[in-house]
Amino acid sequence: MYAIQEYVIRTMREKGLKRSEVVKRLGYTNVAKGCRRLDQLLQDLEYNRTIMNNLHAALGVPKHRVQEKLEETARELEQERLQEEERERRVFVPYLFCQTERRIPSPIFVCAILNAERMKFMYLPPDYNQRSASQQEEIRRALIAIRLGKNDGKIPSFGKITCFTLRREYDDREEEREVYDLEGNLMPRPPEGAKKITRGKATLTVKGKDISKFFDYMQRG
Helix, strand or coil, rough: CHHHHHHHHHHHHHHCCCHHHHHHHHCCCCHHHHHHHHHHHHHHCCCHHHHHHHHHHHCCCCCCHHHHHHHHHHHHHHHHHHHHHHHHHHHCEEEEEEEECCCCCCCCCHHHHHCHHHHHHEECCCCCCHCHHHHHHHHHHHHHHHHCCCHHHHHCCEEEEEEEEEEECCCCCCCEEEEEECCCCCCCCCCCCCCCCCCCCCCCCCEEEEEEHHHHHHHHH
């Protein structure tokens, strides 16, 4: 449980505040809906503008106390994010990323059903970077040929594959990435944006939960 969640629960208990009373003070006329929103904060740390803006008044506490707990929560989330990043770094495997004619899937429900975004990632052997240049080329060309042999060279909902971006290291630099054409040849002058690798919606997540809006609130102060 995060600092803001603990603080709200403890304050409600100490003051004998019921959930229904708190949500009314938050400005909800629909008590059932307000209780659901409050529970989403207390259980899942789900951001809600109405709650964040009025929480201090609903609890009858100074605004700065709520702000302190929000800042403490932000630090906790940042620590978790860094830990997740370190875990990803330890298990990172080089891969080729399929660039496609559409960056945004259409129709989106097809992408969701087929988990089509995962099809854009083609993982290489863990020791790929330690192989000789000729071995790397052989592996790369074979993988590209296999990928293009499926679905007529398309990624469902993303359209035709246009080129492939190689990511060798977790902490690589985008501008230094190599881009290969459909035959596996290095492209000296790849198309604009071809070195960028996207992984779904750009959000900040911790434990699979989108916490971007929470940090947006913190930045606004």
